[in-house]
Amino acid sequence: MTSMHGSVPSVDSLSGQSVLGGGASRLRRAGPSVSFGDERHQTAHRWLVDEAWLLDLQSYDEWLALLTDDIHYLMPVRVTTALGAGYDTSPGMAHFDEDKYSLSRRVARFQTEHAWTEDPPSRLRHHLSNVRTFATEDADHLVVESATLLFRSRGDVREGSLVSAGREDLLRRTPEGWKLARRTILVDDSVIRMQNLAIFL
Amino acid sequence: MADTDAGQAAVLDAVRRGMIPAHIYNDREVFELEKKRLFSRAWLFVGHESEIPQAGDYVVRRVLEDSFIIARDEAGEVRAHFNMCLHRGMQVCRAEMGNASHFRCPYHGWSYRNDGRLVGLPFHRDAYGGEAGFPRQGQRLLPAPSLASYNGLIFVSLDPAAPPLEEFLGDFRFYLDFYTQQSSGGIELRGPQRWRVKANWKIGAENFAGDMYHTPQTHTSVVEIGLFREPKAEKRKDGCTYWAGAGGGTTYKLPAGDFDERMRYVGYPQEMIDRIKAQWTPEQQRVVGEDGFMISAASIYPNLSFVHNWPRVGESDDVLPFISIRQWQPISEDETEVLSWFAVDAQAPEEFKALSYKAYLMCFGSTGMFEQDDVENWVSLTNTAAGSMARRLLLNSRMGMLPDGSGVVPALTPDQFSGPGTAYVGYGEYNQRELLNRWADDMERPVPATGPATGAGDAPSAVAAAPDPAAPVAEAVGQA
Ligand code: FES
Numbered sequence: 072m073t074s075m076h077g078s079v080p081s082v083d084s085l086s087g088q089s090v091l092g093g094g095a096s097r098l099r100r101a102g103p104s105v106s107f108g109d110e111r112h113q114t115a116h117r118w119l120v121d122e123a124w125l126l127d128l129q130s131y132d133e134w135l136a137l138l139t140d141d142i143h144y145l146m147p148v149r150v151t152t153a154l155g156a157g158y159d160t161s162p163g164m165a166h167f168d169e170d171k172y173s174l175s176r177r178v179a180r181f182q183t184e185h186a187w188t189e190d191p192p193s194r195l196r197h198h199l200s201n202v203r204t205f206a207t208e209d210a211d212h213l214v215v216e217s218a219t220l221l222f223r224s225r226g227d228v229r230e231g232s233l234v235s236a237g238r239e240d241l242l243r244r245t246p247e248g249w250k251l252a253r254r255t256i257l258v259d260d261s262v263i264r265m266q267n268l269a270i271f272l
Numbered sequence: 273m274a275d276t277d278a279g280q281a282a283v284l285d286a287v288r289r290g291m292i293p294a295h296i297y298n299d300r301e302v303f304e305l306e307k308k309r310l311f312s313r314a315w316l317f318v319g320h321e322s323e324i325p326q327a328g329d330y331v332v333r334r335v336l337e338d339s340f341i342i343a344r345d346e347a348g349e350v351r352a353h354f355n356m357c358l359h360r361g362m363q364v365c366r367a368e369m370g371n372a373s374h375f376r377c378p379y380h381g382w383s384y385r386n387d388g389r390l391v392g393l394p395f396h397r398d399a400y401g402g403e404a405g406f407p408r409q410g411q412r413l414l415p416a417p418s419l420a421s422y423n424g425l426i427f428v429s430l431d432p433a434a435p436p437l438e439e440f441l442g443d444f445r446f447y448l449d450f451y452t453q454q455s456s457g458g459i460e461l462r463g464p465q466r467w468r469v470k471a472n473w474k475i476g477a478e479n480f481a482g483d484m485y486h487t488p489q490t491h492t493s494v495v496e497i498g499l500f501r502e503p504k505a506e507k508r509k510d511g512c513t514y515w516a517g518a519g520g521g522t523t524y525k526l527p528a529g530d531f532d533e534r535m536r537y538v539g540y541p542q543e544m545i546d547r548i549k550a551q552w553t554p555e556q557q558r559v560v561g562e563d564g565f566m567i568s569a570a571s572i573y574p575n576l577s578f579v580h581n582w583p584r585v586g587e588s589d590d591v592l593p594f595i596s597i598r599q600w601q602p603i604s605e606d607e608t609e610v611l612s613w614f615a616v617d618a619q620a621p622e623e624f625k626a627l628s629y630k631a632y633l634m635c636f637g638s639t640g641m642f643e644q645d646d647v648e649n650w651v652s653l654t655n656t657a658a659g660s661m662a663r664r665l666l667l668n669s670r671m672g673m674l675p676d677g678s679g680v681v682p683a684l685t686p687d688q689f690s691g692p693g694t695a696y697v698g699y700g701e702y703n704q705r706e707l708l709n710r711w712a713d714d715m716e717r718p719v720p721a722t723g724p725a726t727g728a729g730d731a732p733s734a735v736a737a738a739p740d741p742a743a744p745v746a747e748a749v750g751q752a
């Protein structure tokens with residue numbers, strides 16, 4: 072990926088830099104995005120749309136079942152740095168830096184009767200856009216990029232809050248269907264404007 | 273803060289009785305007075321030396337609305353300068369962190385070395401008459417009025433006459449070592465995660481200072497999922513709270529064992545325990561080894577907090593400790609920016625650092641499973657404190673105190689608790705009252721007005737430069 076921030080590490084290298092990302096697949100995209108009519112793109116796009124509905128409904132058991140056992144789920148802390156500084160994520164610090172175990176604990180907590188931050192539950196809407204799909208050198212893996220905008224509303228009169236982010240996902244074909252093997256979330260805020268991240272992106 | 277001085281006195285009076293007027297958690301006038309009388313003179317945390325290890329490293333941090341560049345200059349010294357150009361007031365540095373030998377103002381191009389000194393003015397000769405017309409020497413970005421560090425923690429105070437930092441911290445320094453000096457290498461900080469919550473800044477500071485009572489209720493879920501084995505109600509009330517100097521905190525009572533066994537119980541590997549023993553005084557070690565208390569959360573007045581916990585980080589039953597340092601940065605009466613850092617002993621093994629970081633992320637910070645439920649409570653409280661009914665309500669913050677002001681339980685004796693200050697076993701709001709009593713003292717004490725300053729000020733941390741009485745704009749920082 073090239074951008075204005077030409078010297079910033081590309082999104083698909085961030086997982087490998089995390090001290091907790093060691094177990095994840097390092098497969099990267101190969102070539103330009105595939106056409107929107109390509110079956111691989113349609114598969115990946117549909118997967119993301121289905122996932123967005125699961126997350127809106129907080130159907131977290133079903134969501135967890137869509138993640139591979141070696142998943143790395145990473146959301147670095149973004150920082151404002153000078154153009155040319157060479158990085159725009161906080162060295163060694165993330166909001167989420169998760170494996171299957173820590174994600175399963177988060178899901179298990181929501182399912183207790185004492186996760187007060189989600190009782191009463193938030194109303195969530197994950198808006199998904201800008202989806203594009205890339206082949207990898209392995210036919211059973213696809214890289215998918217997307218933008219997500221989460222609107223979260225709590226209570227009756229509190230103002231809703233938003234999180235905007237880009238995501239780079241690695242999808243893997245398994246006997247049980249396509250699963251998420253790696254996700255890197257590039258949140259667009261340096262200072263998060265949500266009371267907590269008791270949500271998934 | 274109240275319509276009359278008498279109204280204000282009544283508020284402070286009630287606070288000192290442990291009956292807290294609910295509106296102080298969401299009241300614009302109270303916040304204005306806090307800015308004027310509290311944040312204008314308190315020692316406030318702005319970062320840790322490990323965040324700027326190399327010459328030229330800098331972070332930009334705020335003290336309320338004021339932005340400061342915290343930099344390590346070429347000589348290795350830590351500097352804190354107000355991030356405003358001496359010329360027309362542009363923000364000189366607009367990044368949050370980085371490395372630079374100079375900062376060039378984007379507006380007209382004045383440039384400053386990372387020690388704050390003005391070194392370049394475009395068209396100096398044509399526009400100002402050169403060195404004779406406007407000498408650069410002695411001109412520097414406005415330094416923080418007071419700057420000091422302890423165990424690598426960097427503090428600034430907007431009061432040039434602030435008491436020395438160590439004097440301010442007082443006996444809390446004894447407890448600070450538990451978090452920040454586990455070896456001769458000190459700690460390294462990562463982060464911060466930053467996020468904004470619609471909650472008053474005092475609530476978090478009070479909670480971390482002494483609220484053991486909320487743990488069994490608020491944090492039930494993290495015990496249910498096996499993340500944390502300690503906060504069952506019967507466990508938490510066996511801990512003690514302590515207050516010493518500028519801060520206080522909470523502890524857990526550990527099962528029987530000596531120092532090594534108890535440190536291993538919370539997950540420290542033996543090599544770290546050996547370094548800790550070489551670092552902590554016998555009294556510090558006795559708090560754990562003999563008295564059986566392990567430090568957990570704490571706050572330094574007004575808005576800096578610490579936490580030390582030991583969750584499970586994988587399928588096995590092993591636990592692993594982590595440390596977080598956080599600041600409750602006030603944005604307004606009903607909004608706080610939380611800055612939450614992960615801290616770890618610089619000499620810890622890499623594997624420990626990685627797992628301790630994982631433990632932190634699971635428990636605290638923007639995604640932490642403890643933190644999520646805390647914030648929900650604080651937002652709700654703040655929201656409820658805004659109206660007229662809240663002005664009639666005095667919240668009960670008298671836990672641990674009988675009607676005559678004496679304690680429900682006696683303070684621990686030096687035989688029972690080896691640390692300085694005053695400690696009590698069990699649930700109580702001693703520390704919340706200590707914090708708010710200091711708050712009341714500050715709120716009552718007027719602050720003398722501060723006169724204008726220029727880039728030629730002579731604040732204590734200024735670089736020595738030849739005085740130039742001829743400098744036309746030179747003016748000492750002074751009292752109006
Ligand atoms: S405002 Fe900075 S150079 Fe003019």
Ligand SMILES: [Fe+2]
Nearest residue numbers: 486490642646
């Ligand atoms: Fe808590």
